[in-house]
Amino acid sequence: MKQEKRLNTDTLYKIFIYVALITLAIVIIIPVAWVFMASIKENQEFYGSPWALPNGFHFENFREAFVEAGMGDYFLNSIVVTSLALVFLLVLSLPAAYVLSRFKFVGSKFINGFVKAGLFINVSYITVPIFLMLLGWDQSLRTLFDEGFFLNNLVVLALIYAVTALPFTIFLLSSYFETLPSDFEEAANIDGAGYFRTMFSIMLPMAKPSIIIVILFNFLLFWNEYILALTLIPGDKKTLPVGLLNLLAADRAAVNYGPMYAGMVIVMLPTLILYIIVQKRLTQGMTVGGVKG
Amino acid sequence: MNRNRSRNIFIFTCITPALVLFSLFMVVPTFEVFRMSLYNWGGLSGNKTFIGFDNFKVLWNDMNFIQSFQNSVLLIVLVAVITIVIAVFFASVLTKEKIFATNFFRIIFYIPNILSVVIIAGIFSAIYNPRTGLLNSVLGLFKLDQWQQQWLGDQDIIIYSLVGALVWQAIGYYMVMYMSGMASIPESYYEAASIEGAGKFKQFSAITLPLIWNNLRTTLTFYIISTINLSFLLVTAMTGGGPDGSTEVFLSYMYSQAYSNSTYGYGMAIGVVVFTFSFVLAAVVSRITKREVLEF
Numbered sequence: 001m002k003q004e005k006r007l008n009t010d011t012l013y014k015i016f017i018y019v020a021l022i023t024l025a026i027v028i029i030i031p032v033a034w035v036f037m038a039s040i041k042e043n044q045e046f047y048g049s050p051w052a053l054p055n056g057f058h059f060e061n062f063r064e065a066f067v068e069a070g071m072g073d074y075f076l077n078s079i080v081v082t083s084l085a086l087v088f089l090l091v092l093s094l095p096a097a098y099v100l101s102r103f104k105f106v107g108s109k110f111i112n113g114f115v116k117a118g119l120f121i122n123v124s125y126i127t128v129p130i131f132l133m134l135l136g137w138d139q140s141l142r143t144l145f146d147e148g149f150f151l152n153n154l155v156v157l158a159l160i161y162a163v164t165a166l167p168f169t170i171f172l173l174s175s176y177f178e179t180l181p182s183d184f185e186e187a188a189n190i191d192g193a194g195y196f197r198t199m200f201s202i203m204l205p206m207a208k209p210s211i212i213i214v215i216l217f218n219f220l221l222f223w224n225e226y227i228l229a230l231t232l233i234p235g236d237k238k239t240l241p242v243g244l245l246n247l248l249a250a251d252r253a254a255v256n257y258g259p260m261y262a263g264m265v266i267v268m269l270p271t272l273i274l275y276i277i278v279q280k281r282l283t284q285g286m287t288v289g290g291v292k293g
Numbered sequence: 294m295n296r297n298r299s300r301n302i303f304i305f306t307c308i309t310p311a312l313v314l315f316s317l318f319m320v321v322p323t324f325e326v327f328r329m330s331l332y333n334w335g336g337l338s339g340n341k342t343f344i345g346f347d348n349f350k351v352l353w354n355d356m357n358f359i360q361s362f363q364n365s366v367l368l369i370v371l372v373a374v375i376t377i378v379i380a381v382f383f384a385s386v387l388t389k390e391k392i393f394a395t396n397f398f399r400i401i402f403y404i405p406n407i408l409s410v411v412i413i414a415g416i417f418s419a420i421y422n423p424r425t426g427l428l429n430s431v432l433g434l435f436k437l438d439q440w441q442q443q444w445l446g447d448q449d450i451i452i453y454s455l456v457g458a459l460v461w462q463a464i465g466y467y468m469v470m471y472m473s474g475m476a477s478i479p480e481s482y483y484e485a486a487s488i489e490g491a492g493k494f495k496q497f498s499a500i501t502l503p504l505i506w507n508n509l510r511t512t513l514t515f516y517i518i519s520t521i522n523l524s525f526l527l528v529t530a531m532t533g534g535g536p537d538g539s540t541e542v543f544l545s546y547m548y549s550q551a552y553s554n555s556t557y558g559y560g561m562a563i564g565v566v567v568f569t570f571s572f573v574l575a576a577v578v579s580r581i582t583k584r585e586v587l588e589f
Contacts, residue, residue, distance in 0.1 A: 025401045031416045095307035128551045129322035163318040195303035224409030241411045264415045275407045
């Protein structure tokens with residue numbers, strides 16, 4: 001009798017768990033899937049039930065988003081900024097992380113602490129001073145050359161993205177370099193390889209798994225970022241999230257939903273595809289040392 | 294000697310670019326925030342006069358700031374509590390129970406974390422839309438019409454609508470964090486407890502919770518920092534602080550003071566207060582939740 005009762009509560013518990021799991025899965029997946037569905041609806045369909053399936057594939061929305069709302073240009077801008085920022089980030093962070101984690105020199109402890117303190121600096125706080133600093137530089141340039149350089153410049157934006165990601169990236173790469181045995185460097189030294197040669201041909205290739213995690217994380221970060229992009233690019237060389245922001249505001253006012261949802265699909269599709277390919281690495285890598293933006 | 298010199302050159306070349314740029318674009322602006330907060334800085338004209346702590350005195354009596362303060366604290370507390378309960382529950386279910394398709398659920402739950410805040414703002418505008426929104430139509434479907442609301446129009450409700458969006462995007466991230474902590478707890482503990490007759494809830498409170506305590510504590514700091522930041526990004530993209538300042542949070546108020554109002558000095562004073570507040574809050578929380586670390 002007692003055995004049976006226990007079995008019953010166990011089954012009930014199991015059912016409860018599955019209901020909870022499936023509910024959360026639905027709550028997460030349905031809104032995302034709904035955006036995809038909405039992106040191919042015609043405008044008058046939005047006045048009916050939100051659950052109605054689209055009447056057909058209205059790809060006109062995507063054309064409107066890409067061409068008229070400029071999302072095509074913004075897409076290219078985003079690709080330029082994101083890839084440049086990743087290149088800058090790796091070029092700056094890899095040598096620094098390698099030296100800071102494996103060399104003792106005068107001030108190395110201080111510099112390590114200095115960079116780690118950067119983990120506490122949040123981009124949202126310093127956006128305004130960065131903007132004012134670039135504005136000041138541009139104004140001095142204008143008195144000399146009639147032209148600014150630092151604002152409205154995708155390369156500068158990419159560089160600033162890379163720099164704001166430095167503390168965390170150096171922290172992550174350092175903790176990996178620290179685990180490597182020093183035998184490799186000693187062997188390279190005996191074979192007559194200089195410091196640069198040792199770093200480029202022996203140590204950096206070994207850090208490949210960490211480098212991949214760095215690229216994945218920061219791709220998402222740079223691709224999705226909008227507050228710096230909004231502030232530092234007041235002109236028309238916008239990135240995708242800023243373009244989408246305008247589309248959200250404009251389309252809500254003009255009640256033209258289709259292109260807005262098409263724009264959302266354009267922004268999130270690359271990240272979703274990447275996530276599906278690498279989801280295992282991403283969720284495992286996160287536990288190596290995750291700090292949330 | 295020669296080797297020593299080339300070592301120094303190597304070290305210098307490797308760290309200088311990163312350090313110079315880090316100082317220029319992160320350290321200097323941070324100091325600027327503190328310095329500017331002491332000035333009356335009138336926008337683009339560049340008129341600035343040193344006024345000491347006057348900005349902070351004004352802040353003390355600024356009802357809009359106090360409103361944004363209340364909103365931020367409410368968001369931090371609610372988002373942290375709700376997310377912890379849900380994330381810990383699902384983490385323990387996915388690590389401890391034999392679930393069909395564990396991986397599938399983990400992958401799905403993590404999806405919101407890879408989406409841009411702008412996307413999340415768009416998604417939740419669609420969910421909360423009063424006429425054709427998903428939430429109201431689901432409530433209508435279940436004949437719960439009296440629960441239908443102006444989710445983004447009603448000043449008393451909108452802040453809770455933001456909680457919903459923030460929790461939605463946070464669950465997966467923290468769940469994965471807690472799962473990694475729970476996965477390292479040896480299975481034998483649970484077997485022993487089960488033989489002793491401890492039920493699932495008892496096992497959870499006597500084994501899982503104490504052993505992931507440190508993990509939980511670390512994430513409390515993350516909740517504080519990331520809620521301040523994400524609520525700002527979400528509010529800016531979704532409501533712009535409205536209606537009538539009812540969703541203004543710390544940093545969105547700072548931003549609107551600095552840009553729309555062009556009072557940079559005052560905006561930066563808000564930044565200083567928020568930064569200090571988050572630091573102190575994190576320190577206090579980490580102090581009260583300190584327990585002896587259990588080894589296993």
